[in-house]
Amino acid sequence: MDIRTLCLGLLTQSDASGYEIKKIFEGQLRHFFDASYGSIYPALNKLTEEGLVRCTEQAQDKRPDKKVYSITPAGRMAFLDELMQPPGRDRYRSEFVATMMFADLLPPRHVSDLIDKRVEEYRVMLDDLQRACAEGDAGKAFVVGLGHAMYRAGLQYLEENRHLVEGEALLASASSAAD
Amino acid sequence: MDIRTLCLGLLTQSDASGYEIKKIFEGQLRHFFDASYGSIYPALNKLTEEGLVRCTEQAQDKRPDKKVYSITPAGRMAFLDELMQPPGRDRYRSEFVATMMFADLLPPRHVSDLIDKRVEEYRVMLDDLQRACAEGDAGKAFVVGLGHAMYRAGLQYLEENRHLVEGEALLASASSAAD
DNA sequence: ACGGACATGTAACACGTTACATGATTAA
DNA sequence: TTAATCATGTAACGTGTTACATGTCCGT
Structure with missing residues (x-):
């Protein structure tokens, strides 16, 4: 579209x-x-x-x-x-996601900072969407609700699983600290 | 990127x-x-x-x-x-979402069909991601997991809230049927 | 005095897709 | 024999962003 x-x-x-x-x-x-x-x-x-x-x-x-x-x-x-017309496929472009794919190449601190920022962005966005949910017709409410549900899931995932990319970094720094 | x-x-x-x-x-x-x-x-x-x-x-x-x-x-x-470099903002383009915004303009059956299809697509995608989760390094697993979490939330939302856009359509057809 | 909102538009540029061009090998 | 997979590339096209150009009014 x-x-x-x-x-x-x-x-x-x-x-x-x-x-x-x-x-x-x-x-x-x-x-x-x-x-x-x-x-x-x-x-x-x-x-x-x-x-x-x-x-x-x-x-x-x-x-x-x-x-x-x-x-x-x-x-x-x-x-x-x-x-x-049948809707075309979604297309998505996220530099955050792309960066996380290569988290193992980055300094641990940097990865943590990126995730902190993203968590904060999600929080703001969720607040926004909550507010936007009230106004508007059924179609808009439905779409806003969908966004809210997905971003909330994203936020929760980040909080519960960030250790997966931070942990790996920690491992690397721990082994060098153990010298 | x-x-x-x-x-x-x-x-x-x-x-x-x-x-x-x-x-x-x-x-x-x-x-x-x-x-x-x-x-x-x-x-x-x-x-x-x-x-x-x-x-x-x-x-x-x-x-x-x-x-x-x-x-x-x-x-x-x-x-x-x-x-x-600080990651640029995500950009997203979904014809499905755009279409749902205007669900009230569409025949009820069409909206239901679109949602059915989307639900099915999500199911396939989630299976794919589940499989992809196993292979790959921490970064890839993290990203795949994030996708999985968000799409799962999307699927669940669609199933639980499709009545919001289908219901409105039903309402319109009910009032015309009540003539 | 200065920045921000109001208000419309264009030109250059960036980035990517689609379709085309070519051609061998292999499995149904 | 027909389609799929392997393998590389180009040119035209589409679609959108950024930066520029122009000008007023209002609040601080």
Whole structure:
């Protein structure tokens, strides 16, 4: 699902400007998706050309014009069509995970620091998601709940199993300390 | 962490050809990373130019030459250097999750089918990971375990909460059936 | 006076995939 | 004979990010 389609989807829920769409990505959706202005504005222009959204320019005093986009019936159909396509496979990219794969090459302290940081990040994220769970429709709540469940499991795993990568490092430092 | 660095990392663990590296990505690492020949071969060539890996051509009878790459001391240093950089944020892209966000726009049956499929995929993946857990060093086991824990939580959540998105659909169809 | 929010956009760049090109060997 | 596995590579394309360009208003 590319940014263009995602924007179209957001516009099924409410009219918005490019700037506002960015805010939505930075808000509750932050832990699942993101998009920069560099992809949002061109996407919106393309959708307009294709007749899937309509743009109403609102002149504002003391501010640049605000371009508010709303989805057209054709846009709704196109989005539905997209949603009905079999979803492609998830893709994931985690430098933390990649780093942990090679934990045995790193100084023990560094590994511990990385895990500490990640644990803290998970905690913040879980708080965020808890809060986000309240607001929003069923679909959003479901997705937020899924994220929460998975990140909570990740956090718990880190806490219970960090010794696996820290231990190995300790072993190495213990054998050199035993000299 | 780009493909080039990932290849370098794999070469810290054993010498390999481009073809073999692809097999590794398709094997135990499948659920965490992937890479196509179109990025692996150029990466390997670039690493060679940079002096981070060395290439030994093995003439094979009845097969094209096999180019086996091994990491150089400079390569090890460069990889370590890379690993010591603070890891960038995770990025995630899931069409399933995106689709679920808009579950209320979809036919109830379709949503149920999607979840059924996802549940089945999780089951297969968990089996895979269970098996992969045994082999490999501490780092790999840790990462595989983390994946397992998170996907298991995802599966459980889906099973226990699918009614949230199926229920809403049912509600809509119930009210129209009550006419 | 300065940084941050509001507001829109473009161009260069990075990174990766897909499809193509080539060709032998082996098992069904 | 047909498909799969072994084996390497390139070129076109897609998709997105970063950095830049521009300008106002508001709070401190």
